[in-house]
Amino acid sequence: MLRSKEIEMYMPSYLYDSKNLLVCVLDADGQILHGGELFKSFFSLPKFPLFTSFYSLTQDSQKSYFEDIMLEVMGSPYEIFSAVQYYPRGNVQWEFSLLKNNDGDFLGIMGIGTVRKESDSNILATTENIRPEKDIHFQLDQNWEIIHLNDAAEAFFGGNRHGLLNQKVWQVFPNSKIYEYALEFKKVKEDKRERIFEDFIPELGRWYQIHIDPRLEHLDIFFKDTSEVQLLENELSRLGYSLDAVLNGSEEAMILLSHDLRVLRFNPKAVEQIAIFLDKEIRVGDKFLQNLLPGIEQKILGQLESIISGHEICFEKEIGAIGNPNNRLFQHRIFPVRDNTGKLIGFVYANRDVHENRDLVVKLSKDYHNLREIAYQQFLELRSPLSSILGLLELLDKEQLDKENQKYLSYIRILADELDQIIRKNSQKINDSLH
Numbered sequence: 442m443l444r445s446k447e448i449e450m451y452m453p454s455y456l457y458d459s460k461n462l463l464v465c466v467l468d469a470d471g472q473i474l475h476g477g478e479l480f481k482s483f484f485s486l487p488k489f490p491l492f493t494s495f496y497s498l499t500q501d502s503q504k505s506y507f508e509d510i511m512l513e514v515m516g517s518p519y520e521i522f523s524a525v526q527y528y529p530r531g532n533v534q535w536e537f538s539l540l541k542n543n544d545g546d547f548l549g550i551m552g553i554g555t556v557r558k559e560s561d562s563n564i565l566a567t568t569e570n571i572r573p574e575k576d577i578h579f580q581l582d583q584n585w586e587i588i589h590l591n592d593a594a595e596a597f598f599g600g601n602r603h604g605l606l607n608q609k610v611w612q613v614f615p616n617s618k619i620y621e622y623a624l625e626f627k628k629v630k631e632d633k634r635e636r637i638f639e640d641f642i643p644e645l646g647r648w649y650q651i652h653i654d655p656r657l658e659h660l661d662i663f664f665k666d667t668s669e670v671q672l673l674e675n676e677l678s679r680l681g682y683s684l685d686a687v688l689n690g691s692e693e694a695m696i697l698l699s700h701d702l703r704v705l706r707f708n709p710k711a712v713e714q715i716a717i718f719l720d721k722e723i724r725v726g727d728k729f730l731q732n733l734l735p736g737i738e739q740k741i742l743g744q745l746e747s748i749i750s751g752h753e754i755c756f757e758k759e760i761g762a763i764g765n766p767n768n769r770l771f772q773h774r775i776f777p778v779r780d781n782t783g784k785l786i787g788f789v790y791a792n793r794d795v796h797e798n799r800d801l802v803v804k805l806s807k808d809y810h811n812l813r814e815i816a817y818q819q820f821l822e823l824r825s826p827l828s829s830i831l832g833l834l835e836l837l838d839k840e841q842l843d844k845e846n847q848k849y850l851s852y853i854r855i856l857a858d859e860l861d862q863i864i865r866k867n868s869q870k871i872n873d874s875l876h
Contacts, residue, residue, distance in 0.1 A: 448475045448549065451542050455742060456553065461749045463533060463554035466540055471495045471511060474549050483530060483556065495552075500527055502589045506580070509657040510537060514550050521728070525578075527591065531556040534701060555701050577649075577664035581626065585609050588659060597664065616644045622651065626660060629653040637726075639667065691791075698788040702729040702749075705787070714792075718760055729790065734760050737773055751777040751785045757795065769796040827864065831857055 448466050449457060456464050457477070464477035473493045476486060484498050496504050503526065510524045518539045526533040533554040540551040577597045579590035586607050595602045599615055610626075611619055618640065629636045636653045648668045654661035688695055688708035697706040704727045715723040718734050733741055737758050744754050753776040759768035771792045778787040834854055839847055 444474060444548070447542060448540065451548060452540060452551065453742065455745050456551075459746065461746060463535075463552070463556065465495065465552045465554075466549040467495050467511070467552065468549055469511075469515065469547075471508070480554070483533075484528075498526075498528075503527065505658070506589075506656070509659075510535075511550060512657060514539060526554070576666065579610075579662055581610055581660045581662065583658065585611065585626070587613070594664075616642060618642055625651070625653060626662075629655050630660060693791040693793045696723075696729065696732070696790045698729050698790060700785065700787055702788065703727065704729055704732065734771070734773075734792070736760050736768075740773075741775075748775055748788065751779075753777065769794055771795065827857065827861055831861070 452464075452466070452475075456462065459477055460479060462477070463480040463483055464475075465473055465480050466475040468474055471494050473486075473495055476484075480486070481488070486493060496507060499507055507524065507526070510522055513522050514520075514537045518541070521536050521538045524535045524537065526535060533556055535552050535554045537550055537552050540548045542548055575593060577591070577593045579594040579598075580588050582588045586609055587605050588607070590598070590602065590605060595605065597615065598605055598613055600613060605613055611623065614622075621640075625636055625638065633655045635655065637650065639648065639650045641648050646668075647666055650665045650667050652661075652663040652665065654663075688697075688706065691708060691710070694710035694714045695708050696704055696711050699705050704723060704725055706725070707723055712723060714734065715721060715732055719732065721732075723732050730738075730741070737760070740756055740758060741748070748754060753774065755772065755774045757770060757772050759770050761768040772795045773790070773792045775788055775790050777785050778789060779785055834850070834857065837850065839850065842850060
């Protein structure tokens with residue numbers, strides 16, 4: 442019970458109460474310490490799923506895969522590790538990290554997952570956004586033998602799944618390109634660093650982006666078919682348009698995000714901002730939440746549920762550059778992108794510097810008050826002597842004036858009244874223009 446209270450206390454509320462994300466906390470052995478409502482519903486777990494093993498929710502072929510992931514998380518307490526879980530109700534894209542209290546004590550391994558169903562489509566899914574349920578995925582062990590493959594990989598290899606398992610990849614790969622890829626596989630295995638590259642396989646007439654992910658005991662390999670993306674880019678090029686041209690022509694800093702808030706594309710203004718305000722380089726595939734400008738983290742995280750649900754948010758917030766005490770005011774927007782059926786397929790984050798606009802507003806406000814003060818003073822300064830003149834005209838004894846002087850007096854009275862009306866009208870016009 443104490444551990445549950447601590448988890449609730451130190452887990453962000455937008456995650457603990459999330460209705461759009463699968464959220465769980467595991468102990469070092471993979472036992473479930475906490476499961477969010479969507480997590481329990483998706484896996485058909487009881488209300489209190491304590492002591493249920495997370496590994497019991499995975500396929501047998503993936504159990505060791507997730508055990509490796511948990512070991513990696515425990516060994517790198519400040520990193521986030523991604524994993525894909527294949528499940529009959531839909532594949533889950535997981536991100537695992539350590540959950541600790543303020544003293545740095547271990548509370549558990551926190552998992553945050555998004556469900557990707559077979560029917561999902563993503564027009565904005567560029568070559569950096571893997572869809573495990575559709576893209577070719579297979580795993581190689583230390584001996585380069587296939588230990589797991591999905592349906593797309595089985596079709597790609599053109600053989601029976603059971604006949605492919607435990608076979609060396611060089612012996613069953615469908616074309617000679619494997620000898621080029623072998624060098625990449627070995628390089629990733631040695632460097633322990635992810636490798637992403639594109640290639641065209643002539644025998645299949647298709648473009649693929651190849652992702653190679655190193656794990657403790659195996660390699661995760663994805664072949665993402667990008668032929669449609671290539672055709673789209675070719676068509677845009679033929680018409681003289683490109684997404685890059687749109688981004689580069691924008692006066693705003695813009696970042697295109699995938700459905701799971703990963704960076705797909707960005708323009709030079711965004712690159713410049715990230716360098717100035719975060720002293721780092723933004724890269725395709727980065728998590729957007731790791732590239733938030735300083736000062737907007739709380740605002741974004743506080744509205745994350747609303748963003749993921751497809752609502753647009755807009756706010757103004759001052760941002761300070763590293764080593765520069767002078768903050769600047771920016772307007773920040775995140776708005777959803779939907780396909781022609783209305784399905785949410787991604788997001789756009791945009792911001793623009795409105796500091797000068799604010800300075801202009803402040804200046805206009807000062808001018809407004811100054812002008813109002815001048816108008817008021819002029820009204821008083823003109824009205825005061827005119828009122829005195831009108832008062833004196835009333836005191837004059839017209840009977841003591843001859844007809845000639847009475848005529849001139851009537852002219853003065855008319856002119857004084859006209860001047861009074863002019864002053865009143867001008868004062869009213871100034872007041873109306875200031876409101």
